[in-house]
Amino acid sequence: MIRSGISVAAIAILFSLAMLQPAYAYIDLGTGSMVFQMLMAGAIGVFFTIKMYWISFKQKFRRALRRITGHAETTEDQSGPGLDETR
């Protein structure tokens, strides 16, 4: 799913680039950057959501594993914000 997100993004960008007309003067570099982000937004969002679910799944799996093996829970994975933080 991640791969398909990346592929969609790559195709969208390549298509957009092919359609672009060259500019000869007065380019606002920031505008292109904003348009680029908006084009990428969907794929980046999907990719990030999957990553967060994966981190959350790993945390729950580790906790469950610790409960089964009887080890005390010691640390939490702090590698990224929780899903709630993205909403």
Add this chain to the structure above:
Amino acid sequence: MRKQQKTSPGPVWMKPANASFRDPGTQVFFSEGEVYRAIRAAGLSHYRAFMQGGLYDFLAKDGLIVTHEEMPSSGEVVIKPQRVPFISYPYEWCFSALKTAALNTLAIQKLCLDHHMTLQDATAFNLQYLDGRWVFIDTGSFHTQEKPQPWGAYRQFCQHFLAPLLLMTYGDGRLLSLFERNLDGIPLDLASRLLPLKAKSRFAVLLHIVMHGKFALKDFERPAAGASESGNFSSASAYGLIDQLQSLVQSLDLKRKETAWTSYETEHTYDTEEFRDKEEFVSKALATLSCQTVWDFGANTGHFSRLAAARAGIAPVAFENDFMTAEAGYRQSLSVRHNRPLHLWMDLTNPTPGRGWADEEWNSLSARGPADMVLALAVVHHLCLGANIPLPRVAGYLRTVARHVVIEFVPKDDPQSQRLLKSRADIYDSYTQENFEAAMQAHFTLIARHAVSRTGRTLYVFKTR
């Protein structure tokens, strides 16, 4: 110096900071040796949201922002930020410094999103070294943002941080010098041309540098305000962008290369006792003279800067001409718990000039001085024998940047001087200890003198007249 009277209460005589004129929302001033920032009407609502929404407290607690106090004022808001002892610029930093500054910028933007705000700038000039940390100094850069939107400073972040870090990782650390000509960061199309295929085959590099660079050079109609609200720019997109950039920056590291200078500290010509003697002399000078700012010229990995840092209240800056040695020094200083020296990449024969608008937006090295003390240990023979700079000129320059100088004279027959002369004709008849002392005493008063090695090296302490 142009002075202007301020209409509202607060500090009365104010001089606008040279680099503070682009943002209509805030203005940095100097008054009686202190730094202030006035929050103008255009930036007031953003500032209030920043302070009252809890973001400032979060950032201050994490040591990510310079703290400030609000001055009593009945007119516009005036804040007094913590003073940064030495303002440095990204084209003077080491790789690790730029990387840390990049990660801090991203961490700040992530916290901004948590608080419905955004950084309107992501310039590397907004990060400064304070108490061993890279802190964000532009309090006026925090803007409110009701709904997730594309990051307005994304291109700037890529130009100021990502492009130079990638060029240093996949090319050479010295490519940082491209920043000197490109003060708004290295253009993405240029970075894209210079990066090898190995780098560009990474998806994140392809995306944020190559593709992004192509879009930046095309002409678009500005997206209508609110277009992103109806579009697909979600909270996950905003966090996802920062997360991707964090992962990419975190993965970058300089390929460590030994140079002739990285091992200098262990291969110098002093024996152990002589070296201890030299340390003692420098320590005594630091203890005797009242110094807050210490510049260590030709610092190598910064051994003597760390010696200075051990004394409370001193903020040492270590200048080194060899990029990899400056980087090695920066990494060594990470082990210092308090008062870590700042390691900068600087060629003393070509010190940083004034840059930016009217040559004065970003200060030259000498305009950032004078330092209370300059350490010039084992460096004069490099300047005179290695770069043909006459002794009177060395002394004259030191006069412009130092109140006190602890300096080492290395005679011509010292093995290290002989190494410098190996491949060149000896045209340096005037390079003698007598001439050295005369040149220094034309500008300084001699305070102490101590022969420190069997090869005739001598240490001096001078004070400006």
